[in-house]
Amino acid sequence: MKRRDVLRTLVFFGVGSLINPAHIWMSCSPKVDRDIMDEGQIVLLGEIAETILPRHKGLPGAKDARVAQFIDQHITDCYTGQERLDLIQCIITIDETAKARFKKSFVRLGAKQRFELLQAFDRAAKANKDKENIAYTNYSKLRSLIVFGFFTSEPGMKKCLRYAAIPGKYSGQIAYKKGDKIWEFN
Amino acid sequence: MVNLNIKGKKDNTYDAIVIGSGISGGWAAKEFCDKGLRTLVLERGKNVVHVQDYTTAMKSPWEFPNRGKLPLKIKEDNPILSRCYAYGEDTKDLFSDDKNHPYLQDKPFDWIRSYQVGGKSLTWARQTQRWSTYDFEGPLRDGYAVDWPIRYEDLAPWYSYVERFAGISGNKDGLDTLPDGEFLQPWEMNVVEKSIQQRIMSHYKDRNVIIGRCAHLTKPDAIHLQQGRSQCMARRLCRRGCPFGAYFSSNASTLPWAARTGNLTIRPDAVVHSIIYDEETGRATGVRIIDRLTKEATEYFAHVIFVNASALNSNQILLNSTSSRFPNGLGNDNGLLGKYVAFHNYLGTISAKIDGFQDSYYYGRRPTSIVMPNFRNVHKQETDFLRGYMVFYSAKRGGWTRTVEGEQLGSDYKEALSEPGDWSVFMMMQGETIPKEQSKVHLSKDQTDQWGIPLLRIDVDYDDNDTKMRDDFFSEGTAMLEKAGCRDIKTRDRKQNPGLDIHEMGGVRMGKDPKTSLLNGFNQMHECPNVFVTDGACMTSTSTQNPSLTFMALTARAVDHAVKEMKKGNL
Numbered sequence: 200m201k202r203r204d205v206l207r208t209l210v211f212f213g214v215g216s217l218i219n220p221a222h223i224w225m226s227c228s229p230k231v232d233r234d235i236m237d238e239g240q241i242v243l244l245g246e247i248a249e250t251i252l253p254r255h256k257g258l259p260g261a262k263d264a265r266v267a268q269f270i271d272q273h274i275t276d277c278y279t280g281q282e283r284l285d286l287i288q289c290i291i292t293i294d295e296t297a298k299a300r301f302k303k304s305f306v307r308l309g310a311k312q313r314f315e316l317l318q319a320f321d322r323a324a325k326a327n328k329d330k331e332n333i334a335y336t337n338y339s340k341l342r343s344l345i346v347f348g349f350f351t352s353e354p355g356m357k358k359c360l361r362y363a364a365i366p367g368k369y370s371g372q373i374a375y376k377k378g379d380k381i382w383e384f385n
Numbered sequence: 386m387v388n389l390n391i392k393g394k395k396d397n398t399y400d401a402i403v404i405g406s407g408i409s410g411g412w413a414a415k416e417f418c419d420k421g422l423r424t425l426v427l428e429r430g431k432n433v434v435h436v437q438d439y440t441t442a443m444k445s446p447w448e449f450p451n452r453g454k455l456p457l458k459i460k461e462d463n464p465i466l467s468r469c470y471a472y473g474e475d476t477k478d479l480f481s482d483d484k485n486h487p488y489l490q491d492k493p494f495d496w497i498r499s500y501q502v503g504g505k506s507l508t509w510a511r512q513t514q515r516w517s518t519y520d521f522e523g524p525l526r527d528g529y530a531v532d533w534p535i536r537y538e539d540l541a542p543w544y545s546y547v548e549r550f551a552g553i554s555g556n557k558d559g560l561d562t563l564p565d566g567e568f569l570q571p572w573e574m575n576v577v578e579k580s581i582q583q584r585i586m587s588h589y590k591d592r593n594v595i596i597g598r599c600a601h602l603t604k605p606d607a608i609h610l611q612q613g614r615s616q617c618m619a620r621r622l623c624r625r626g627c628p629f630g631a632y633f634s635s636n637a638s639t640l641p642w643a644a645r646t647g648n649l650t651i652r653p654d655a656v657v658h659s660i661i662y663d664e665e666t667g668r669a670t671g672v673r674i675i676d677r678l679t680k681e682a683t684e685y686f687a688h689v690i691f692v693n694a695s696a697l698n699s700n701q702i703l704l705n706s707t708s709s710r711f712p713n714g715l716g717n718d719n720g721l722l723g724k725y726v727a728f729h730n731y732l733g734t735i736s737a738k739i740d741g742f743q744d745s746y747y748y749g750r751r752p753t754s755i756v757m758p759n760f761r762n763v764h765k766q767e768t769d770f771l772r773g774y775m776v777f778y779s780a781k782r783g784g785w786t787r788t789v790e791g792e793q794l795g796s797d798y799k800e801a802l803s804e805p806g807d808w809s810v811f812m813m814m815q816g817e818t819i820p821k822e823q824s825k826v827h828l829s830k831d832q833t834d835q836w837g838i839p840l841l842r843i844d845v846d847y848d849d850n851d852t853k854m855r856d857d858f859f860s861e862g863t864a865m866l867e868k869a870g871c872r873d874i875k876t877r878d879r880k881q882n883p884g885l886d887i888h889e890m891g892g893v894r895m896g897k898d899p900k901t902s903l904l905n906g907f908n909q910m911h912e913c914p915n916v917f918v919t920d921g922a923c924m925t926s927t928s929t930q931n932p933s934l935t936f937m938a939l940t941a942r943a944v945d946h947a948v949k950e951m952k953k954g955n956l
């Protein structure tokens with residue numbers, strides 16, 4: 200993680216936020232030496248995923264869909280070692296930022312604090328055009344992967360989308376009103 | 386050195402041999418068997434039994450370890466195949482891996498193979514359009530390749546013949562550029578596609594916009610039910626193999642039909658080495674194969690041989706069929722075998738957004754798109770490039786991978802993704818490319834595959850005509866989408882290698898003159914009349930249509946001719 204990226208985090212948290220960039224830099228970089236997630240990281244990823252796609256209005260969330268467990272297996276099959284390191288570095292960075300900002304690890308934060316923290320990452324990712332800016336580029340990738348893992352899961356697809364394994368026919372025009380579900384396919 | 390195992394010649398003798406079981410080979414087998422000929426189909430790949438071997442067909446996304454994405458190891462082992470849109474975790478077993486099927490690229494060429502019973506008829510895109518008068522007249526009018534030995538009128542009844550059996554959905558549009566066929570009920574357009582259709586057609590009087598014609602049973606006829614096939618369920622998981630037999634494939638249609646006559650023998654795992662030529666009779670007598678697994682050589686014999694191995698494989702087999710009469714490949718007196726290969730220009734795509742239509746959606750997954758038959762240089766030369774292109778487009782509402790307004794997290798985000806987004810449009814070209822002498826395939830002089838067959842070298846590239854055509858598509862496509870009310874119109878060059886279109890054609894072209902072509906007007910080799918080539922290899926030019934329907938019609942017509950000639954004692 201580059202120092203200026205951390206500074207950007209600081210900017211997004213706004214005046215008065217107490218983050219020590221040096222602390223994040225020092226703490227997160229050395230930790231990423233394994234390209235396989237450990238149990239703690241899978242739990243952390245599960246909480247990050249749940250913050251992005253929470254259980255809501257009786258519909259399943261990322262934890263119900265076991266998104267973190269899917270990602271753990273999926274990146275083993277489909278990612279390069281470097282891509283795995285980047286992803287793990289990203290979730291560690293989120294955790295380290297939580298510690299710097301709130302003096303607690305991410306999993307021990309309340310819902311509001313989790314949201315606020317990931318909101319900062321989300322905004323930074325959205326504003327960022329710098330491909331070398333690993334943390335934020337990777338945050339977007341992480342979020343896309345979480346969305347993919349959730350909406351292709353059985354609970355995500357069946358409960359949160361309009362799922363028809365066998366539509367039986369095609370109709371080019373059906374009425375749509377706000378609130379009607381999206382098809383499961385893209 | 387392999388052992389030559391010649392069983393009793395009688396045991397290995399048939400009336401007809403068909404090399405390849407894909408879309409054209411399946412048709413050859415069906416026609417021969419229907420006409421009472423004992424027919425052997427040689428297929429280099431594994432057997433694939435209809436329904437039973439479609440192992441992924443009924444799976445939901447979450448039942449795949451990687452939800453459809455390919456593991457890294459498979460991608461690394463298959464750098465060429467991994468570029469193919471149809472190759473995924475759910476379809477990988479229906480494609481032939483790069484590692485075991487090497488070839489040489491004089492210029493970058495992505496050669497996509499599906500070696501199995503049924504071939505690429507299992508994984509094809511199933512779009513089926515007839516050629517028109519203008520397409521067959523193209524080479525003569527514009528002075529490229531050679532004149533086709535046939536015209537639309539020669540093929541029209543055979544188009545009808547294969548369409549009725551295969552089951553083609555479409556609308557009778559009455560266009561001279563894309564003649565009507567024997568159609569089952571057409572698919573519908575969605576509201577945005579219709580709006581674009583109306584706006585383009587009202588602005589451009591010479592341009593037509595129609596629903597795609599495809600080999601899907603929208604409303605099966607008796608002949609389709611008789612084949613054991615049933616109505617399309619709009620799943621659009623076609624390339625895993627269809628358990629309903631709803632799209633046309635050799636496996637669902639022609640091969641089981643041929644088998645029911647009792648005249649069919651299919652020999653899977655039979656890698657064809659060469660066609661055996663008899664100097665005395667001036668005829669081919671049989672086919673030499675190498676067993677895919679045991680590497681044992683066997684010879685099979687027949688009165689007539691159909692070569693349907695798929696375009697470039699058919700070239701490879703003929704080039705490797707050498708004798709003292711034909712030292713450069715079977716029937717290759719003029720040295721043109723392997724030359725004048727062409728393909729389809731897929732370089733250009735355009736994406737756009739369109740506002741409104743928020744109260745409309747669609748139900749199910751349609752297996753075709755909207756089609757604009759070629760409108761360039763149709764009646765006379767009008768542009769600075771030769772020939773033209775077909776345009777495809779489709780419109781859809783944004784899916785759950787999109788970026789939504791506001792923050793990309795939390796319950797609002799999740800809810801927003803659970804509803805469809807705004808409409809967008811995707812447009813692409815399918816352009817004719819010009820067959821040229823320098824666009825060729827030939828055999829390696831020093832490298833062979835594991836079956837001892839010389840590796841195929843492919844020397845095919847784009848030229849100026851292709852990039853000019855792409856640029857024309859970019860400007861015309863953009864203008865049409867503007868007229869249709871789209872915004873944020875973006876052109877993109879796919880920069881894909883030739884071959885990835887999977888529409889490679891030519892090398893054993895048809896023509897009137899033995900000096901400038903390999904096959905006559907009935908796909909019969911000028912110099913070896915009991916050998917016929919009716920797959921993509923026979924194509925004199927490519928036009929803009931998806932080619933498979935034309936291969937089917939040419940095949941049925943050629944078998945009809947071959948059997949008539951046999952009855953006359955000419956073969």
